[in-house]
Amino acid sequence: VSSHLLYVAAAYGAAGAIIACLIAWSVLSLRRERRLLGELEQRLGRGPRV
Amino acid sequence: MPMTETTTDTPTGGRLSALANPTRFLALAGRVIPVLAVVTALLLVAGLWMSFTAPADYQQGITVRIMYIHVPFAWLSMMCWGVMSISALGTLVWRHPLADVALKAAAPIGVVFTGLALATGSIWGKPMWGTWWVWDARLTSVLVLFLMYLGVMALRAAVDEPSRAARLVAILTLVGFVNVPIIKFSVDWWNTLHQPASVFRVDGPTIHPSILVPLLICAGAMTLLFVTLHLVLMRVELMRRRVRGLRLRAAEAVQ
DSSP states (O other): OOHHHHHHHHHHHHHHHHHHHHHHHHHHHHHHHHHHHHHHHHHHOOOOOO | OOOOOOOOSSHHHHHHHHHTOHHHHHHHHHHHHHHHHHHHHHHHHHHHHHHHHSOOBTTTBGGGGGHHHHHHHHHHHHHHHHHHHHHHHIIIIIOOTTHHHHHHHHHHHHHHHHHHHHHHHHHHHHHHHSSSOOOOHHHHHHHHHHHHHHHHHHHHHHOOSHHHHHHHHHHHHHHHTTHHHHHHHHHHHSOOSSOOOSSSOTTOOOSOHHHHHHHHHHHHHHHHHHHHHHHHHHHHHHHHHHHHHHHHHHHHHHO
16 A cells, blocks of 8 residues: 555545534534424423524 | 514515525525435535546646545635625624524534645645645645634634624624635745645636546535535524523523
8 A cells, every 4th residue: 555545545534534523513413402492392382583 | 682574675685585584594494405415415426436536646646636625625614714704794784684693603614624624735745745734825824714713613602692792703704804815815925835726717727627527526515515514503503592592581481
């Protein structure tokens, strides 16, 4: 394996891992806020639209 | 804070005011995001496949493949600050209800893309330049952009009152926009190790089509990824604000 291939693998690996984390964080945040909003709206009714 | 609707006489103004309604925006984004996610995934797969099947560069060899992700990250790091600057104007001048939401949602994406532009550029620089880092104008100005993204996020976190935080962040964003043309033209204004522009030039791109086409496909895919993530995080922020509003209402009801 050439050293240049290792540099390419490192760049794509780092980018892929960090982008995957960003996507996961975004999706999990959306699910968490949707669940929280659903619970509160069920308990209190629909609040003011912000 | 109750949402205020603006009315205009023009069809364009009507469409804009319709989008200014967070409830309508949430519904529209909910329909658009799945479609965008599928198109983004398909374009990413196509871009990655093309980037690994494109011929190696006659000088850089296979290391040129790093350019297919480094260049889009670098473009998007500037574009993201541009989006934040327009949002800042929306906050300060037009007082658009979604402007601050858009600004806040773009910052974490911008910091990741800028960090990845720096990291992938550094990984490319080691075999090509023989060093991970040089303090030349392009690299330093992008590092300043990265720090400004962190600064904007830190400022918002440091101010308790949301509307005051929104104004301060908008001002800082507009001040920071001065760095974007500095990044773009740094390779022309100063003698840098970083190569000059080779795609967006008055006399056309200087890159061979066998490398340019995969690069543009990857850039398109990353741009769609940015748009999709931005819409997702705008939804998150809108829901977070509604949750905060409901909690405040619940607390007032208890008192």
